[in-house]
Amino acid sequence: MDLFLQNIVNALQWGSFYALIALGYSMVYSILMLFNFAHGDIFMVGAYIGFGIATALLGFAAMIGLPLPGWLILILTILFSMFFTSFVGMLIERIGYRPLREAPRASAAITGLMIGIILETGNLALLGARRLSFPALIESATYQFGGIFVTNKKILIVLVSLSLMYVLHLFIQKSKWGMAMRAMSFDFQAVPLMGVSINKIAPLTFAIGSALAAAAGILYGLAYPVLDPYMGVLLGWKAFVAAILGGRGSILGAALAGFLLGFIEIFVAWIFPSTLRDIIAYSIILLILTFRPHGFFGQAHSTQLRL
């Protein structure tokens, strides 16, 4: 029983990363009908920007002799990193996606893939191959409830990601921009006729997705403090699976599917021999897709896609 509860805690943390990254994929996919294969690497860039900002803030605090509390630095790091990374996302949209809006969808996917490779290699060329150790901004504390161990980091990660998701939900549901996005995901062609320029919606979508990825990157750095240029690759592809599993046009679905993927991975590793994790986890996903081919919350979309 202890182990069960403990693994729920573990899976909540692990699923948060999948969910946050999957949201970015899902937004671009729902609204623009494109795969953004550079998204995993945007997550990496966000983590590195966060690293840079955190180090700079720590250095600045030490320089002026003012002991800034760790949580303040963390909040500033997350906000700044989200801000800067959203520009990276918009830049990618401008370079790689906007010129290809009329092209076959796969071409844009390939451009994204290649931008991702450039980001990885560029990072490697710029910073060298050495691993970076993400600064521990908050003192780690472990709480024990019965046989379950929970750290303050875990609570923080889950809370921050849940609240980010809630803010996104509010934005999509209540704001004018959110309404435009929903409309766009409903009918791609009609919305520009209504006076909402796609050249505004598309960058906004990329910016929001990238900001979420940046937040995920920093939280990831807190939990797994070893940064390397390829950290986003596998995580990104798996989050991509989660995003589509959630269903097209569903923000909630992507988040839930992200958590589901985390739960499946953690629990399979617990119940079965851990070597079988990937086989069983992805077979489950294959089965889900066989019986629910539109994902969890996806609407049945029209047969004619812009491929």
Next chain:
Amino acid sequence: MKRLLMVIVLGLIGAMVFSTNVWSLGRKTVIKIGINAPITGDIPKVGEGTKYAAQMWLADINKAGGIEVGGKKYPVELVIEDNEAKAESAVKANTKMITDDEVLFIVGPQSSKQAVPAGDVANNYETPMITPWSTNPDSTKDRPYVFRGCFLDPFQGPVLANFITEEFKFTKAAVLYDVASDYPKGLAEFFKQAWEKIHGAGSVVAFESFTTKDADFSSQLSKITKSGAQVLFTPQYYNEVALIVQQAHELGWKNPIVGSDSWGSAETVTLCGKDCYGQFFSTHYAAAGAKGETKAFIDRYQKEHGYVPDDVAALTWDSLRLVQKAIESSGKITGKIKKDRKAVRDALAKIKNFKGITGDMTFTEEGDPIKCAVIVRISDKGEYEFYKSVCPN
């Protein structure tokens, strides 16, 4: 006009073709040594140590004017290829160095994951290769052209099992290893065997695995924590060590964590921090308190690169010196690469009692040296303290 253009173009081509600086480069026999190292990828610090040690060695050779064979000095060139810490890239790099660069000798790859497959290529092409750091027996097994510079896992596994038994009097152990990598998998199995030989079947209470590139081990570590194990053995590379040790502590693990020679990188403590203080691991040499030539090497390395060399650098240095000695005693460099490779291989197999900075070396039939292991404790300052030395009987 047209004719003028023609003349200019032809003249330019002529000038390019017969320009003097090109002429001056004649053909000399150059001894090429291939270095197959993980410069990028998961364990770049290992690649860096390899590269630095090789460059220090090359500087020595250049100062002496080359390697002297049969009374004649030959210049030496290093061909450094990156294997990205991947098995398939190591195979490709070896094939490329052997067929394209025509190297005389290959030093590397370092970790068994790459050395086992890459050794096969070297052996198939009859090119001698020495892997300084690979401890898996398969690297050299049935491969006359492949040598190694360190002890083997069938020795290291029991050394660690005995050490834990004697030091802590524990009877239940847990193991966490990467199933997709030769070195951790092999060593985990040797450790399990040795431990169960001492404490009986079932005394390894948790034998958990993950795959390369995983970052979250919470599920496996939760299982281990609840299994009643008294010690956790994890033969992983330094980037994973940091994550495993920290996550174990976060999940309430309070017992010792023991590692193997793959922990011995200069970066383990930088990444892992306080969580690794007080843990033990086995390795090839202890930098603190070294004497003689070992100390000279450490001091020189530290002066040039700013940190204490890890075991990879020291073993690479020893391997290159061995290669140098083998080339020197091979008699003659003919310039026919296949013949020279065979001669150097035979010379290397004959070397007896080589005095290396990580211990004396004589090769067995399989091309493995018999060497001692050192148990090291990570001190409260993050330094590697010599704790104990274990030699094969």
Next chain:
Amino acid sequence: METKQETPQRAYKNLLARYKAFSNRIPLLGWLCGGIGAVLIEYFLGDLVSYYLGLPKVPVLFGCLIMLKKPILIPGAVGYLLLVYGLPVFFIARALATPANKLAAFLAKGPITIAALVHLGLLYAILHIWTDMSDYRVLVLKLTMIAVMLTLSLNVINGYMGEFSCSHPGFMAIGAYTTSTITLWLFANDKLFGEALLPAAIGPFFFPLALIAGGLVAALGALVIAIPSFRTRGDYLAIISLAFLFIVKSIIENLEFVGGPRGMSSQPNYSNLPMVFIVMVLCIWIINNFVRSTLGKALCAVRDNELAAESMTVNTRKTKMVTFMFGAFWAGVAGGLFAHVLRYVNPGSFGIQRLAEILAMLYFGGLNSVTGSIVGAVSINLLSEALRPLEIFKWIIIPLLLILVMLYRPTGLIAFTEFKPKELMRSKE
């Protein structure tokens, strides 16, 4: 008064026109003869020429490696290229233009098979002599030909069928492991399967069967994806195939009898140059016929408008499944060859990175085009070998190039064209 002033542009245009007039008359046969002349010159005189040009040895890959490593040798390497390849090819091709044209006209009268065989024979002779110089060339050439097969078979799925499949490395892995298991088990003494069961002498003759077996098992694997994915149209193939890729990799990692994550090594050396060449030619020929067949036409109809195709009595689901398995078959065969070229396979070789590579080759060359796939695979493969001395910057330059191609030609360099061997081989007179 009219002056005949020659501006540089006009000179350039003139030169181009003259080159065109000059080369228009030469049939493919003539160029191939020129190629043979060039490689023969290199074979006999290459060493001498390179020595007098101050090069350390014969440039292996058209001097690219040397030029990037030591820029000082660029003039020498350029001179070498001109003396050994450029000029001889030109002059021999020109000199033999008339007889070559006659021969081409004569061959055109007979069945196309014979004409194709003559051309392929000459092409093989060029490659054979060229690779005789160094083992490295052999390796690069074999891997390039395998890349051509992979790209082409993915083009069938992603191009002609218009889906987005991510599972090609998985099919390749299945083929590689099946073929390796058969050859290691039957013909080699190794760690995994012990003594050879059959005499090694018959191995090379048996190898094609092993390749076909590998392809068939891969096609069977494709069925696992095809059944759930083609019930609806959409992007579900993308993730189902991606999940499949993860599953295949993980299954192989857990199969201890094929070496698990450590892989298999010491495959017998059956993938020699003629073998790979013949299989590649077969692959191009069969795929080209497939896409021009009725089924291929039906496929294009399904891609462009599934509903319309359905109402025109095309069984869309069956068409898609057959095509998908057909593509997977060739990926499996290519994987089998790949395993016997490197003589080592491990599950790690068939991951996301390989997927990115194949996708890059496909989209660079162009969708829906056999020629495009060949061009894409050869250029990306040779480029990534030639840029090796740049180390990691190679992986900035190649993606940048690909992005530029995508921006200016969104469907790839040579897309939506038909490959017509007859047209290619015709006489130019």
